Amino acid sequence: MRVHNKPPYRVVQWTTGNVGKSSLQAIAANPTLELVGCYAWSPEKVGRDAGELCGIDTLGVVATNDIDALLALKPDCVVYNPMWLDVGELERILSAGVNVVATAAFITGHNLGAERDRITEACRRGGSTMFGTGISPGFAELLAIVSTTICDRVDKVTVNEAADTTFYDSPATEIPVGFGKPIDHPELQSMTAQGTAVFGEAVRMVADALGVELDSVRCEAEYAQTTTDLDLGSWTIAAGCVAGVAASWKGILHDKVIVELNVRWRKGQTLEPDWKIDQDGWVIQIDGRPTVTATISFLPPADFQAETIADFMVLGHIMTAAPPINAIPAVVAAAPGIATYNDLPLVLPRGVVSVG
Numbered sequence: 001m002r003v004h005n006k007p008p009y010r011v012v013q014w015t016t017g018n019v020g021k022s023s024l025q026a027i028a029a030n031p032t033l034e035l036v037g038c039y040a041w042s043p044e045k046v047g048r049d050a051g052e053l054c055g056i057d058t059l060g061v062v063a064t065n066d067i068d069a070l071l072a073l074k075p076d077c078v079v080y081n082p083m084w085l086d087v088g089e090l091e092r093i094l095s096a097g098v099n100v101v102a103t104a105a106f107i108t109g110h111n112l113g114a115e116r117d118r119i120t121e122a123c124r125r126g127g128s129t130m131f132g133t134g135i136s137p138g139f140a141e142l143l144a145i146v147s148t149t150i151c152d153r154v155d156k157v158t159v160n161e162a163a164d165t166t167f168y169d170s171p172a173t174e175i176p177v178g179f180g181k182p183i184d185h186p187e188l189q190s191m192t193a194q195g196t197a198v199f200g201e202a203v204r205m206v207a208d209a210l211g212v213e214l215d216s217v218r219c220e221a222e223y224a225q226t227t228t229d230l231d232l233g234s235w236t237i238a239a240g241c242v243a244g245v246a247a248s249w250k251g252i253l254h255d256k257v258i259v260e261l262n263v264r265w266r267k268g269q270t271l272e273p274d275w276k277i278d279q280d281g282w283v284i285q286i287d288g289r290p291t292v293t294a295t296i297s298f299l300p301p302a303d304f305q306a307e308t309i310a311d312f313m314v315l316g317h318i319m320t321a322a323p324p325i326n327a328i329p330a331v332v333a334a335a336p337g338i339a340t341y342n343d344l345p346l347v348l349p350r351g352v353v354s355v356g
Contacts, residue, residue: 007032009076020081021054023321032351038063071096094122101324106132107201135319137202145209154288167309183225193219203251230268243267
């Protein structure tokens with residue numbers, strides 16, 4: 001069911017964690033979008049104004065955990081920002097004919113196994129579309145795909161991400177990747193492969209854009225340990241445990257790596273080996289004719305106010321939240337089913353120009 005294809009698009013914000021707050025602020029500021037509802041996962045947030053929850057003026061929209069009430073609002077789209085996706089939740093939303101744009105570790109959904117079929121069937125029943133993105137994976141791979149369009153031959157697509165994540169205090173997402181585990185833990189490789197599996201989905205998206213069907217997609221990882229106990233605020237990594245994770249997702253065709261997505265994350269100043277990260281960001285390289293290199297970095301605007309490292313981290317939340325929000329018009333207009341950037345027209349940043 002297509003509710004309508006013209007702005008303002010009626011939007012429900014799903015959760016108000018770090019990314020959700022930035023998402024809600026962006027929705028409230030965008031004249032092409034109308035915030036009609038807000039889902040609160042935490043009981044203490046239920047009944048409070050959505051604006052209050054994200055640190056802006058009240059919006060007249062009260063947060064609720066009543067899913068049926070939110071679906072009864074007949075939104076065009078749910079902006080879905082929980083830390084981990086819930087297939088049951090997505091089934092209810094999509095079956096009700098409501099489109100979803102998500103940041104919850106979803107690109108193609110193939111890592112869900114049979115659970116992916118539940119999402120596909122929900123889209124079919126509701127005539128709705130499921131789309132997942134973020135800054136990385138998501139936007140970074142879109143830039144890589146765009147970069148290949150000036151080539152008449154592509155030999156390999158590589159995206160390298162590097163970041164010092166010392167001040168990214170999120171043990172719930174980092175421990176599953178391997179952080180904090182003993183450096184000789186026997187399950188480290190499998191943990192990293194599972195914890196970063198969404199990058200494998202992004203490999204397949206890039207390959208699909210190139211029109212090739214990969215023989216296999218695999219993950220290889222290496223680790224660095226902290227030589228002293230590392231206090232990260234809400235948790236501590238003990239000496240001899242993992243404080244650096246490097247994962248490489250490779251798409252293979254005829255024994256040749258066609259797509260490679262690499263991430264290198266480190267914490268603290270006592271790393272062994274001492275991986276050097278010159279600048280947080282991404283380097284995209286297209287080996288081909290011509291060979292193309294693009295470096296993506298980010299800085300705060302002149303009017304940005306930050307008193308703490310946590311304040312500065314808001315930039316990362318904004319970059320994660322913005323890609324799915326900007327995709328809302330294209331997703332609302334898309335055919336039912338699971339969609340990636342390959343299925344959408346060029347995503348345009350409507351309603352974001354500052355004219356004040």
